Amino acid sequence: MDPEVSIVIPAYNEEEALPHLLERLAEILPQIPPAEVLIVDDGSTDGTPEILKDSVKRYPWLRVLILRRNFGQSAALTCGLDHARGKILVTLDADLQNDPADIPKLLDKLKEGYDLVSGWRKNRQDPFFTRKLPSRVANALISRITGVRLHDYGCTLKAYRREALQGVTIYGELHRFIPVLADLRGARIAEVPVRHHPRRFGKSKYGLSRTYRVLLDLLLMFFFQRFATRPLHFFGLPGGLLFGTGFLIELYLSFLKIFGHQQIGHRPLLLLGVLLILTGINLVCTGLLAELIMRAYYEGSGRRTYALREILP
Ligand code: UDP
Ligand code: MG
Numbered sequence: 001m002d003p004e005v006s007i008v009i010p011a012y013n014e015e016e017a018l019p020h021l022l023e024r025l026a027e028i029l030p031q032i033p034p035a036e037v038l039i040v041d042d043g044s045t046d047g048t049p050e051i052l053k054d055s056v057k058r059y060p061w062l063r064v065l066i067l068r069r070n071f072g073q074s075a076a077l078t079c080g081l082d083h084a085r086g087k088i089l090v091t092l093d094a095d096l097q098n099d100p101a102d103i104p105k106l107l108d109k110l111k112e113g114y115d116l117v118s119g120w121r122k123n124r125q126d127p128f129f130t131r132k133l134p135s136r137v138a139n140a141l142i143s144r145i146t147g148v149r150l151h152d153y154g155c156t157l158k159a160y161r162r163e164a165l166q167g168v169t170i171y172g173e174l175h176r177f178i179p180v181l182a183d184l185r186g187a188r189i190a191e192v193p194v195r196h197h198p199r200r201f202g203k204s205k206y207g208l209s210r211t212y213r214v215l216l217d218l219l220l221m222f223f224f225q226r227f228a229t230r231p232l233h234f235f236g237l238p239g240g241l242l243f244g245t246g247f248l249i250e251l252y253l254s255f256l257k258i259f260g261h262q263q264i265g266h267r268p269l270l271l272l273g274v275l276l277i278l279t280g281i282n283l284v285c286t287g288l289l290a291e292l293i294m295r296a297y298y299e300g301s302g303r304r305t306y307a308l309r310e311i312l313p
Contacts, residue, residue, distance in 0.1 A: 003061075005035035006084030007103070010076035011094035015047040016201030022055055022062070024100045029061060031104050038063045039094065040080045043070035056312045066310040073156075074170045075306040081165060082304075083311070089160045091175075095202065097125070098157040099195040106159035106192060115164035115187035118150055118179050119157035119194035126198075134211035142218055146180045150191050153179065154214075157194050169299055174217055181221075220291055238281055246274060 007025070011018065018039075029035055041049045041064065052064040065079055077091060088110065092098040102119065109117040126132055135154055142153050153176040160178075164187040168178060179189050253264045298305060 001034075002085040003036040004033040004086055005088045005090060005107070006080075006086030007035055007037045007090045007092065008077060008080030008084055009037065009039045009092055009094050010042050010073050010080065011039055011044065011048055011052075012042040012070060012073075012076070012205060013044045013046045013048060014094040014202060015044070015051055017095045018048065018051050018055070020201075021094055021096055021100070022059060024096070026059065028100045028103055032107055033088075036061050036063055036084070036086065038065060038080045038084055040065045040076040041067060042072070042076040043067050053312060064310075064312040065308060066312070068307040068309045071306040074175045077156075077175050078170055078304075079306045079308065087162050089162060089165065090158070091160075092157045095199050097197050097199055098155070099197065102157060102194040103159070105194070106157070109190050109192050110159050110161065112190070113188065114190040115161045116179055116182050116189045117159045118152070118189065118191045119155040120150070120152040120191045121155050121196035122151075122193040124152075124196050126196075126204075130208045131204075131206075134208060138211055138214050138218075141215070142177075142180070145218065145222060146177075146183075148180045148183045148189065150179055150189070152191070153177065155194065155196075169295075171217075171295070171298070171305060174221065176214065177218070177221055220288075223288060224292065224295055238285075242278065242281060245277075249274065 009021070014021075025037055029037075037059075039052055039062065041052055049066055052062075052066070056062050056064050063083070065083060067076060067079060071079075080091075081089060088107065090103055090106065092100065092103075098119065106117045106119065124132055124135075135152075139151060139153055143149055156175070158178070160182070164182045164185070165178070167185060168181045170178065170181075174181075179187075183189055249270070253267075256262045257264050297303065
């Protein structure tokens with residue numbers, strides 16, 4: 001019989017945390033409806049896969065998915081969610097920064113009639129300047145831009161009704177936008193405060209550069225939502241502006257030449273400026289176009305963002 005709840009956990013080089021995580025899960029599982037735990041090994045280079053292979057023998061509720069290489073947290077999560085059998089899905093991190101003891105709380109909230117319940121790390125235990133501060137800025141921006149009011153989009157600890165994730169595809173840093181993507185499909189969303197612990201084992205795979213990627217993903221998602229079917233609306237404006245600017249410059253120079261009788265062939269800076277702007281815009285547009293093609297490809301072809309090596313047991 002299928003379990004009611006599937007707990008999905010991506011793990012990348014978490015050999016130290018895993019035994020503790022499994023013990024904590026073993027304590028919590030009796031408190032919730034019948035559940036399975038899917039741990040996705042995201043191409044770890046340490047002892048993670050071995051520990052997982054051993055643990056499957058010990059814990060009957062454990063299923064292990066081993067990816068062929070490191071595909072990133074979103075792909076690993078997708079893999080776990082694809083293979084989950086429960087009607088209710090829970091995601092959390094493997095490093096015990098999320099507390100498995102909060103799972104019952106999320107499930108209770110879900111029962112109140114929500115489709116998605118997101119954890120809010122009210123007392124987040126991460127470095128201030130490289131993580132908490134940029135996250136606060138990013139969270140405020142995401143909240144404003146998307147209109148989905150959460151305090152903490154980055155918290156992996158979330159619970160969903162399966163339907164809420166239908167048609168939601170995630171890439172890159174997009175796993176944090178699941179609530180936004182689900183909201184676009186009419187999901188009822190709630191947020192509950194959860195505990196957060198400092199990392200006790202191993203180290204974070206992310207630093208400041210991640211916030212940049214998160215913001216980029218946000219912009220790209222926004223772009224995709226709005227312009228997927230009409231990229232010209234997007235490219236038209238800057239294209240037109242550039243053309244207009246170039247035209248004005250030429251007009252100005254022609255004016256100098258014709259009426260001022262001046263030489264205009266000696267303005268390298270002007271040329272350089274125009275060249276740089278054009279090149280920059282060109283690159284951005286090419287990047288966006290590539291992004292569009294990539295996403296259309298993954299969503300249209302049903303091709304997976306990950307590749308599986310093994311499923312245990
Ligand atoms: N993770 C993963 N693939 C990656 C990077 C991270 O599966 O390429 C997992 C990692 O093992 C952890 C979770 O994603 O369970 C969150 O990663 P981390 O703790 O490094 O992020 P932070 O808590 O610092 O935001
Ligand atoms: Mg962590």
